[in-house]
Structure formats: C-alpha cells, structure tokens
Amino acid sequence: MNATAVYAIFIQTFKDAIRTKWLISFTIVFLLLAVNIPLLVLLSAGYLPPNYLSVFLTNLVGVSFPFLPLLSLPMGSTVIVDERESGTLEYMMSNPISRFEFILGRLLGMAVATSAVVMLGYGIAAVGAYNVNLAGYGLVAITLMIALVLNAVMLGIAMTLSTLSKRKNSALGIAIFIWFLFTSLSNVGFLSIVFTLASGPWTAVPFVLLNPIQLATYLVPGLTGGDLTSQGSVGFLLAHLFHQSAWVILSAALAIWLIFFVCLTLFIFTRLDLA
Amino acid sequence: MLNVQRVSKFYGKKAALDGVSLEVPVGVHMLILGPNGAGKTTLIKCVMSLVRYSGDILVDGIDSRRQAKKARSMIGYVPQSYALYDNLSVMEHALLSARLKGVGSSEIVEILTTVGMLDAKKKKVRELSSGMRQRLGIALALIGDPPFLILDEPTSNVDLRGRFEFQKILDGLLDQGKTVLSTTHFAGLGEMATQVAVMDRGKLVAVGDPDNLLSKMKVNSTIYLRIGTPDSQKALEILRAAGAIEIRDEEHWTAVTLPPESRMAAIGNLMKENLRVEDIIVERMAIESEYLKLLEGDEAS
Numbered sequence: 001m002n003a004t005a006v007y008a009i010f011i012q013t014f015k016d017a018i019r020t021k022w023l024i025s026f027t028i029v030f031l032l033l034a035v036n037i038p039l040l041v042l043l044s045a046g047y048l049p050p051n052y053l054s055v056f057l058t059n060l061v062g063v064s065f066p067f068l069p070l071l072s073l074p075m076g077s078t079v080i081v082d083e084r085e086s087g088t089l090e091y092m093m094s095n096p097i098s099r100f101e102f103i104l105g106r107l108l109g110m111a112v113a114t115s116a117v118v119m120l121g122y123g124i125a126a127v128g129a130y131n132v133n134l135a136g137y138g139l140v141a142i143t144l145m146i147a148l149v150l151n152a153v154m155l156g157i158a159m160t161l162s163t164l165s166k167r168k169n170s171a172l173g174i175a176i177f178i179w180f181l182f183t184s185l186s187n188v189g190f191l192s193i194v195f196t197l198a199s200g201p202w203t204a205v206p207f208v209l210l211n212p213i214q215l216a217t218y219l220v221p222g223l224t225g226g227d228l229t230s231q232g233s234v235g236f237l238l239a240h241l242f243h244q245s246a247w248v249i250l251s252a253a254l255a256i257w258l259i260f261f262v263c264l265t266l267f268i269f270t271r272l273d274l275a
Numbered sequence: 276m277l278n279v280q281r282v283s284k285f286y287g288k289k290a291a292l293d294g295v296s297l298e299v300p301v302g303v304h305m306l307i308l309g310p311n312g313a314g315k316t317t318l319i320k321c322v323m324s325l326v327r328y329s330g331d332i333l334v335d336g337i338d339s340r341r342q343a344k345k346a347r348s349m350i351g352y353v354p355q356s357y358a359l360y361d362n363l364s365v366m367e368h369a370l371l372s373a374r375l376k377g378v379g380s381s382e383i384v385e386i387l388t389t390v391g392m393l394d395a396k397k398k399k400v401r402e403l404s405s406g407m408r409q410r411l412g413i414a415l416a417l418i419g420d421p422p423f424l425i426l427d428e429p430t431s432n433v434d435l436r437g438r439f440e441f442q443k444i445l446d447g448l449l450d451q452g453k454t455v456l457s458t459t460h461f462a463g464l465g466e467m468a469t470q471v472a473v474m475d476r477g478k479l480v481a482v483g484d485p486d487n488l489l490s491k492m493k494v495n496s497t498i499y500l501r502i503g504t505p506d507s508q509k510a511l512e513i514l515r516a517a518g519a520i521e522i523r524d525e526e527h528w529t530a531v532t533l534p535p536e537s538r539m540a541a542i543g544n545l546m547k548e549n550l551r552v553e554d555i556i557v558e559r560m561a562i563e564s565e566y567l568k569l570l571e572g573d574e575a576s
Contacts, residue, residue: 002344008374016362087358091415094323095375096348273326275354 005097006105013109017075018116026071027117033064034125057143060125061220065213066183068147069154072114076158077175079106080269081165090275099270103159107262110155118147139224146223149254150216156261163268182213204237208250215254222247276300277322277423277456282330284317291317292328293477299470301422304445304455306468313474315458316355319427322456323352334423348376351416355427357408361401365392365411368400369418376419383418390414390444406437413444424448426457442467486535495520496538497558499528503551510550517541528556 017023036059080103083089092102126140158175165171208214218235221228228239228246238246277299284292292314299305307315321328324343332339332346339346359368369383387393390410395403403411409429416424429445430438445467449455457468471488473481481488502510507529511522518537523530533541538557545552 002377004377005375008371012360012371019362087354087356088360090320090325090354090356091358092375093325094347094350094352094354095372096344096377096419097375098344271327275320275325 002097002101005095006101006108009092009097009102009105010109010112013079013106014113017110017113020075022074023071023113023117027120030064030067030071030117030121031124033067034060034121036060036063036125057139057220057224060122061143061217064121065147065150065217068118068150069179069182069213071117072110072151072155073158073175073179074172075114076110076155077161077165077171078168079110080159080162081168081171082162084166084274085168087275093274099272099274100266103163103266103269107155107159107265110159111152114151114155115148118151119144122147142223143220146216146219146254149258150212153212153254153257153261156258156265159265160261160268163265163272182211202241204234205241208234208238209253212254212257215250215257219247219250219254222250276333276335277454278331278333279318279322280331280333282318282321282328282332284314284321284326284328290477292321294330295474295477295479297472297479297482299454299456301454302452303469304449304457304467305470305472307456307458307472307474309458309474312476314477315474316427317477318474319352319425319456319458322425323347323350348419349421350423350425351413351419351421353409353412353416353424353426353429355431357405357412359400359408359411359415362399364397364399365403366396368411368415369396372415372418378419382420386414386417389417389447391440404437406440409437409441410444413441417448422454424453424455426455428458430459495532496535497530497532498538498542499525499530499556499558500545500552501528501554503553506550506552509548510545510552513544513548513550514541517544 036056080089083092093099122140122144126137157178161171161174161178165174208218214234218228218238221235229236238250242249277297279295279297279299282292282295283290295314295318297305297318307318309315317326320326321330322332322334322339324332324339324346328340334346334349337346337349360371363371365387366383369387370380373380373383384393387396390413392407392410392414395407398407400408400411413426416426426445429441445455449467468485471481471483471485472479473488500510511529514522514531514533517533517540519531519533519541521530521532531541542555542557
C-alpha cells in the first residue's frame with residue numbers, strides 16, 4: 001500500500017472537511033446541545049445533586065444522539081458523488097493509486113474531521129461545564145466512544161450512498177431521508193411495544209437492531225453502569241429479554257453496522273465506473 | 276508501446292467501444308480523430324482503467340486492469356475538463372500530485388517553469404484562466420516523468436492563444452521522446468501527429484500516418500500560384516501535364532487542384548523550367564477536417 005498517497009488524500013479530505021460551512025455551523029449547534037445550558041445554570045446555583053452525572057449522560061444521549069447523524073450523513077453522502085460530478089475523481093484516479101487507497105484516505109479524512117467535532121462538543125461539555133471527577137470522566141469517555149462509533153456508522157452509510165449515487169442532490173436528499181427514517185424509527189420502537197401485546201416481546205428487537213441511533217442510545221446506560229430501563233419502555237424490554245448481556249448484543253449489532261457499511265463502500269467503489 | 280487489444284465497452288446494450296485494437300509505438304504522437312460520441316474518451320478511460328471493459332490493454336507490457344497502479348505510474352493523463360480542486364493553489368496541487376505519484380517535490384519547480392506556470396504557483400485554481408488550467412493539467416501529468424502522455428481533447432476548452440501555447444509545449448514534449456496519445460474532434464492537432472487513428476461509432480475505421488491516409492482518401496490538394504504574364508501559358512501546360520484536375524483564376528492567384536501524389540512533381544517541374552513563379556501557397560489539408568467531413572457524409576447517407 002502507498003502510505004504516502006493515503007496520507008496525502010487523508011490530509012486533503014480533512015482540510016476540506018473542516019473548511020465546510022456545514023461542519024462549522026454544526027459544531028456550534030452541537031456544542032450548545034452538549035454543554036446543556038439549563039444544567040449548567042442549575043449546577044452553578046448549586047441545585048444539582050452530587051450524582052447528577054447519570055442524569056446528565058441520559059440527557060446528553062437523548063438530546064445529542066438523534067442529531068449526531070446530521071453531521072456525517074450530509075457530509076459523507078456528497079464526498080464521492082461531488083467529485084464524480086466535478087471530474088476531480090477522474091483526476092485523482094488517474095494517479096498511480098489503488099481504489100482502496102483512495103477510498104481509505106477519504107474515509108479516514110472524513111472520519112477524523114467529523115469525530116473531531118464530536119470530541120470537541122463532548123469534551124468541552126465534560127471539562128468546562130460539568131466539572132466531573134476522574135471516574136466521571138471515564139463515563140463521559142465511554143459515552144464519547146459510543147458517539148464516535150455512531151458517527152462512523154453514519155459515515156459508512158453516507159459513503160455507501162455517495163458511491164452509489166449519480167447526482168449530488170439526490171445523494172443529499174436520500175441522506176436526509178435516512179436520518180428522518182432512523183429518528184422516526186425511534187418512535188416506531190415505542191410503537192413496537194404495542195405489537196408485542198399480540199406477537200410477544202421479541203417483536204421489538206429488530207426495531208432496535210435495525211436502527212443504529214437506538215442501538216447507541218441503549219448502549220450508553222449498558223456500558224456506563226446506568227439503568228437500561230431509564231431509557232423508556234424499549235429499554236425496559238431489552239433489559240427484560242437480555243438481562244446483563246444486553247450491552248454485548250447492542251455493541252455487536254453496532255459493530256456489524258459499522259463493518260458492513262465500510263466494507264460495502266469499499267466493495268462498490270472498487271467495482272465502479274469512475275468516469 | 277501502448278497495446279489495445281479487442282477492447283469493448285458497453286453502457287447497457289449500447290456499445291461505446293466495439294472491439295477496438297490499436298498499437299501506439301514508442302516515441303510517436305498518435306492522434307485519435309472522431310466526432311462526438313465516437314468512443315475516443317471511452318477508449319482513454321479504459322486505458323486509464325477508470326471504467327470496466329472487456330479485452331486487454333498493455334502499457335509497456337503491463338496490464339492496465341490487473342496492474343492498474345503500475346500502468347498508471349507510466350502515464351501522465353490530462354482529462355478533457357481539467358477538473359481540479361478550486362481551493363488548492365497551483366503549488367499545492369503539484370505537491371498533491373507528487374505525493375500521489377510517490378515522487379519527491381524536487382522536480383516541481385522545473386516542470387512549472389516548462390509550462391510557464393511558476394509565476395502563478397501561489398494562485399488558486401479558481402483564479403486561473405482556461406489556458407492556465409490546461410497548462411497546470413499538463414504540468415501535473417508530467418510529474419514523475421511518465422514515458423506516456425494521454426491528452427483528452429486538449430484544445431477543446433481553450434482559446435486560440437491557449438492552443439498555440441499548448442502546441443509549443445507539446446512540440447517540446449515530443450522532442451523529449453514522449454509517447455503521446457491525444458484525441459480531438461477539432462482541427463489543429465493533425466499536423467503535429469505522426470500517426471492518426473480514426474474512430475466512428477465505437478469502432479476504429481482507419482489507422483496510419485496522416486499523409487498516407489490522405490492519399491488513400493484521394494483528397495485532392497490545391498496549390499495557389501502567382502505566375503508572371505509571359506510564362507503563364509507554359510506554366511498551365513506543365514501543370515496539366517502533371518495531372519492537374521482543375522485550374523481556375525481566383526483574384527490574382529491561379530488555383531490548381533491536383534491529386535496529392537502529383538503536388539510535389541508539379542511544383543518541381545515548374546521550378547525546373549525556371550518559370551517566373553512569383554509566389555506559391557500550398558494549401559495544407561487538415562487530416563482531421565477531411566476525415567470528419569467523410570464521416571459526417573457517411574452518417575448523413
């Protein structure tokens with residue numbers, strides 16, 4: 001593998017991504033979401049109990065996870081198709097680099113740029129606003145890791161979409177629709193409880209496993225020692241069905257989402273007519 | 276040598292290329308002629324392994340599909356649209372190309388100087404004129420000193436000045452011994468080509484050197500003469516004897532239409548007789564325009 005070429009593509013992608021207006025705007029909005037000003041006010045007034053961290057994490061996940069895909073889905077869905085439309089993909093691929101090296105450089109560049117935003121948001125929230133102790137930092141770090149994996153999953157989906165699409169606008173439209181589908185599916189998850197009355201509790205499981213946002217949301221209490229039942233009726237159902245192994249199943253499902261879409265992007269791109 | 280063997284490319288059921296075989300020997304400039312949609316660009320994309328195809332393409336014996344990276348390392352490619360990253364400067368682009376090609380940056384200054392872009396090295400691509408973009412495209416293709424150059428419609432998006440500058444650069448590259456494969460549907464490159472391939476509707480219809488092709492096509496030459504009054508009658512007799520098909524007066528000139536193989540003999544005979552030929556213009560036949568006329572006629576019929 002030509003590591004110099006991959007690094008050059010990675011750096012170029014990263015620099016391009018951090019200059020994007022969407023990324024800059026999203027960073028500001030995400031910071032405000034993560035910092036959670038009402039909690040900050042309560043904290044400064046001394047109204048929060050000492051164990052407020054679990055409350056904060058539940059709140060943080062509930063508020064920020066559904067919006068997290070809005071970072072990588074639009075950005076990732078246009079990255080390849082835009083180059084194809086403008087012709088720069090032809091220029092890049094006329095150089096002695098393999099398709100794998102190109103897509104790897106692009107994926108890494110996008111992943112690092114979008115991850116930086118997520119880390120910045122949660123990091124500043126943890127350090128500046130919540131003043132947590134060392135153990136608390138560990139819990140925030142786990143939440144951050146889950147957020148990064150969710151971001152990477154969304155990037156994988158977006159890049160697959162970008163390699164398949166012929167037009168930038170349609171890729172962007174489908175990406176937004178996918179976000180809508182996943183955030184709506186969260187509600188469908190709750191609706192699934194209704195179905196369980198007739199079909200048994202297992203009916204709800206596919207709704208969770210087929211939605212990476214839900215997977216990540218339920219994984220946070222699973223990995224931070226929190227109460228899965230605090231995430232509502234579906235959380236209660238998962239706790240009932242899987243007991244202590246719920247986090248293993250949720251982690252495995254999220255990992256499968258990530259691996260599947262990254263591999264799918266590579267598979268499609270290496271077999272595509274590029275010009 | 277660039278060796279294209281029975282290459283076909285289908286988009287759905289439509290054949291963009293239909294069993295094209297072509298050899299480009301080392302050190303020649305092969306020009307692929309053909310109207311829009313003839314398959315010229317598709318052939319180049321196959322050579323660059325940018326699209327899937329059936330058949331075989333060997334770049335100096337290297338399979339362009341199975342060893343695409345290695346094959347591409349031997350080719351400098353200038354695409355039709357000069358699509359480059361608008362937000363990068365000329366120098367940043369050159370550095371990116373050098374890294375992608377795995378070569379050092381030491382040769383960049385020399386290459387930018389060759390194409391006359393060194394003064395613009397800090398300019399962003401979006402600030403460049405079409406001619407400058409073309410020259411930058413050539414500079415990027417030259418990084419790594421590839422023995423083959425592929426230029427897709429190199430003069431289609433540039434103005435007249437850009438075309439002249441391009442021809443000058445191309446002359447220099449041919450002098451350096453580069454093997455060049457270029458395409459055009461315009462006139463202006465034919466006289467710089469040592470070999471010409473004509474494509475139409477996905478097929479190769481003729482290959483050869485430009486003069487041979489013209490004589491095979493039996494396209495007549497026209498020469499324009501200014502002959503002093505006392506000698507004009509004798510001159511006309513010599514021209515008729517040399518095989519002139521048509522002789523007509525055009526303002527102060529005598530226009531003589533001849534078969535291409537008789538052209539030099541006719542001029543030679545006039546000189547031998549020491550006639551008062553005051554001026555002579557030999558109309559250069561552009562292989563590209565003659566072939567395109569022929570293909571258009573064929574399509575119309």
